[in-house]
Amino acid sequence: MPELPDAVVYRRTFADTSLDQTVAGVTVADPILLDGASREGLEDALLGRAFSETRRHGKHVFARYAEGGWLALHFGMTGRLTAYEGEDHPEYAYVRIAFENGRRLALECPRKFARVRLVDAPGAFVDAKALGPDARRASLEAVQDRFRGRRGTVKGALLDQSFLAGLGNIYADEVLYQVSRHPRTPVPSLDDEDVRAIYEAMHDVLDAAVAAGADPTALPAGRFMLPHRYDDERCPADGRPLETDSVSGRTAYFCPACQRLEG
DNA sequence: ACTGGCGCCTGTTTGC
C-alpha cells in the first residue's frame, strides 16, 4: 500500500509506540528485508537504546536511535507498520521490535519488498538515493522548476522518486484525475499554470488521503476517483467507465472523457 | 533522459 500518505501514518505509529522506550528485543524472521545490515548488526545497534525522533521523506520513514544512527524503513508494495502487544505477532511480521513497556512494532510485508536499513542521517540517505524533494513539502517554485526541465509523460514524472518523492501509482492517478489530464500528457505541453494546478491537486489529494488514514477507498467518493477504482470502476463526474492503460510500466486508471491529452 | 521489460517475492483474483 505504501505511498506518502501511508508513510505519514506509519511514522505516527512508530512515534506513538516507540519514543523514549528502551528496545528490549529485535527479531528478524527473514533477513531478506535487511539491506546492508545483518541480524546481529541490527540487534547490536538497537538493543538497549531508545528512539528519540522520527522523520519522513517521500515513502521513507526514519527513527533516530543514537547520535548519527537512524533506522530507515521502506515499505515496498505490501509493507506496513503495525503496533501490537504480546507474543502473537502478525503473520508476515518479518522484522519486529519489542520495547520494555510491552509495546511492539511489526514490519509486515507478505511480498518481502520492504527494506530496513541503518543510516547515518536521513538527509544523507536521501542524497545517496538521489530522492527528489518530498511531494508534500516542496515549494511551488521548486516543482515548476523541475517540470521545466523534464520530458516524457506527466505520469512518468510523478512516479519518478528522483523527480518528486512520495507519489506512487494510485495517488499519481488521482492527481491527474483532479487536474483533468491524461496520464500520457507530455510534460513539455504543460506550462507553469498547468503545473500550479498539478501542485495544488497534489496537496489536495495527499491531505485528503492522510485524513482518510491512507485508505484510498475511504476518500470522499463524490469528488475522488480512487474509491471507484475499487468499486464500480466509473468516473464520479460523468459515470462513464474508467479506462486503463500501461504508462511507465504501471496500470493507469483514468476517465477518457474528463482527462484530456493535449491543450 | 526516458521508456519498456524483467526480476525480486508471494498472496489473491481471474479465466479456462
Add this chain to the structure above:
DNA sequence: TGCAAACAGGCGCCAG
C-alpha cells in the same frame, strides 16, 4: 472444483 496465469498502491537494473 482445480489449476495456471495474471495481477499487484515499489524499485533497481538493463538495453534501446
